[in-house]
Amino acid sequence: MAHKEIGAYHEDDIRLARFAKALGHPARIAILRQLANMNCCFCGDIVEELPLAQATVSQHLKELKVSGLIQGNIEPPKVRYCIDPENWKKAKEMMSAFFNLNPSAL
C-alpha cells in the first residue's frame, strides 16, 4: 500500500492523452481526415459526410477545437474549419515519440 502522490501524472502523459482522446471517436477521425485531405472546409461539408445530426457534428468540432487540433474561422454565414498546423505537428511528434518507445521486439 505504498505512497501514492495524488495528482501525480506527468505533464507529457496528460498532454498526449488529451490528443489521443480527441482522436478516440470515429466521427472525429473522419472529420480530421476530411480536413487534412481538403485542407480546409465548411462545417456544412462535414455534416454531409457523416451519419450524424448537425448539432452532434458541431459538438465534435468543438471538442477538436478544444484539443487544439483544429481551428475555425468565421466567414459569414459559414465557418471554415482547418487543421491547426502547430498543434497537429506537436501531436504527431508526441505520438511518434511514444510509439517509438519500444517493446524490444520491433
Add this chain to the structure above:
Amino acid sequence: MAHKEIGAYHEDDIRLARFAKALGHPARIAILRQLANMNCCFCGDIVEELPLAQATVSQHLKELKVSGLIQGNIEPPKVRYCIDPENWKKAKEMMSAFFNLNPSAL
C-alpha cells in the same frame, strides 16, 4: 439511442479511434510507457507507480488488453504484462499514416 449505424464509418477510422481511445487517459499512457521501458512487468509494479487503487489499475489494464495493445501472462500468483508487439506495430503504423495525411503546412 446513442449509436447510429456503426457501418456508416470506415473500418479504418473505427480501428484507429479504438486505439486512440485506449491511449486517451494519462494512467494508460503511463502504464504503456512503463511496459515499453521495462519490456514486461507485474501488475503490482504498475500499481505502485500510479496514484490509483489496485482495482482501478486492473480496470485500465483490462481496457488495454481489450484494445489489443497489451497482453497478460499468468505466472502464479502474479500476472506479467507486456506490450503486444503485433498490435503495437499496427497502431503505430495507423497513427503514423494518419498524421502524415497532411495539412500542407508541414
Add this chain to the structure above:
DNA sequence: ATTGTTCATCGCAAATATACGATGAATAAA
C-alpha cells in the same frame, strides 16, 4: 487446513461523453 499474496471482478456512485431536437445569433438576399 490455514494463512498470505496477487490479481480480477462485482456493485455502486459520480462524472463524462454521445446524440438529437429546438432554439438563438449572425448574416445575406429578397
Add this chain to the structure above:
DNA sequence: TTTATTCATCGTATATTTGCGATGAACAAT
C-alpha cells in the same frame, strides 16, 4: 422588413467511463 441559410448552444435522455471498497479465485507456503 421579412425570409432563408449557416452554425452554435441549450436542454434532455441515455450510455459509457472512471474510481473505489469489498469480495472472490487461484496459488504458495506453512
